[in-house]
Amino acid sequence: MSVMFKKILCAIDLDGTAPAALELASAMALQFQAELHVFHVVSMPAPAGGGPLFFELSKERASAARDSIARLANKHLDRVPHEARVEIGDPAPLIAAVARQLPADLVVMATHGRKGFSRFFLGSVAEGVMRRVECPVLTAKCHESDRNTVARWMTPQVITASPDEKLTAVCARMQQSRIRSLPVLDDGKLVGMISDRDVRINLLSLDTVSVKDAMTGKAITLTPQTSIQEAARCLREARVGAMPVMQDSQLVGIIATTDLLEALIELP
Numbered sequence: 257m258s259v260m261f262k263k264i265l266c267a268i269d270l271d272g273t274a275p276a277a278l279e280l281a282s283a284m285a286l287q288f289q290a291e292l293h294v295f296h297v298v299s300m301p302a303p304a305g306g307g308p309l310f311f312e313l314s315k316e317r318a319s320a321a322r323d324s325i326a327r328l329a330n331k332h333l334d335r336v337p338h339e340a341r342v343e344i345g346d347p348a349p350l351i352a353a354v355a356r357q358l359p360a361d362l363v364v365m366a367t368h369g370r371k372g373f374s375r376f377f378l379g380s381v382a383e384g385v386m387r388r389v390e391c392p393v394l395t396a397k398c399h400e401s402d403r404n405t406v407a408r409w410m411t412p413q414v415i416t417a418s419p420d421e422k423l424t425a426v427c428a429r430m431q432q433s434r435i436r437s438l439p440v441l442d443d444g445k446l447v448g449m450i451s452d453r454d455v456r457i458n459l460l461s462l463d464t465v466s467v468k469d470a471m472t473g474k475a476i477t478l479t480p481q482t483s484i485q486e487a488a489r490c491l492r493e494a495r496v497g498a499m500p501v502m503q504d505s506q507l508v509g510i511i512a513t514t515d516l517l518e519a520l521i522e523l524p
Contacts, residue, residue, distance in 0.1 A: 261288045265360035267295045267351045267385070270324050270509075272407030272480065273366035276396040278332040281364040284394070285336050290361070292338040294329065295354050296321050297347040298413055313432060314344050317413040324412050324508060348384030355389045363393045406487050407480035409519045410501050410509035416441045417450050419468035427455050427462055437498040439507055440471050446500055446507055448473040477502045478511065484519045487511055 266281035268274040278294070285292040298317045321342045329340060343350050355363050365382050386393045417426050417438045426438060430452060440448040448471040458465045477500050478487055491499060491513060501509035 261290045261361040263291045263293065263358045263360050264288075264362045264364060265293050265295060265351070265355050265358060266364045267297075267347075267354075267381075268325070268328075269347075269366065269381075270296065270321060270328075270412030271410070272405065273396075274328050275332055277364055277366040278328060280394065280396040282333050282336045284362065284364065285338075292333070292336055293354075293358060293360070294325060294333075294338055294340040295351060296325055296340075296342050297350050298342060298344045299347055313415060313429065316415055318342050318344055320413045320415075327503075327506065327508070347381045348388065351381070351385050352388035355385070355391060360389075360391055362391055363389060364396065365393065366396045403519075403523060404483055404485075405480060406478050406482045406484060406501055406509070406511050409484060409515045410480070410511040411515065412509045414439060414500075414507055414510050416507070417467050417471075418442065419447060419466065419471070421467045423455055423458055423462040423465050423467065423470060426450055426467060430455070435498075435512075437496070437510070437512070439475070439500045439510060440467055441507065444506075446475060446477070446502065447471075449475040449496070449498075449500065451497065475500055479503060480508060484516060484523075488516050491516070 261284065264281055264285050266277055268277050281292055284290065298314070298321050322340070325340050325342070329338060351363070363385060365385065367382050382393065382395055415429060415433055415435065415438055417440050419440055419442050430436065430438065436452045438450050439446055440450055450467050450471040454470045454472065458470050476490060476494050478490065480501055480503055498510055498512035500507055501511055
């Protein structure tokens, strides 16, 4: 039998759909003894003029994405040699560009299954890739039950703070990314959460107060498998706007009330 696929590009998102795409790509790579290339795009539109803070946040999100991909690959690609790559920008054009550069004989992706207004405004990355590449695009359909878990709706590229940072830096980071809460990591270990409420309390001394002196310790956490209903209950009872998501003692994401509102709109 002649080899149909020599190079396979597996383009993944980090919203809970990655395992389905990785496992399908892994099976195809083993069957055809093909090279497997894993690719993720950190979707982060640059503000007008860019600026050093934007580039610093871009580097941080890309680094977090690489860590997430390494964990996913260790779990789902344990028997398959592969290369991983992360870039920042618009997913569909970048995926198509990498497919042409390899060149890939097959692109494997997971579909999000968006409906209604979300599909109208956001479109489908898979459809955008299919319009741009000449090779086949194989899509992995995620189980409907997966859409009811935190993994599907959390933000996987987590922007974090360190205990010794001054609140000035944290405040700027929150404003740039338009987020209200940051997990605080000390040598990779979650030690607390810092929120815009904590920043406001110390508004007159941002230059002198450190994160460790303002943060809330012992943060309540969720897992990727937690249902969105349970997540909503936890956020309501704790009266917080976001909670870190942990897997095997590692920070893998964060889920906020805005994510839960999006889930409420999307789910039937």
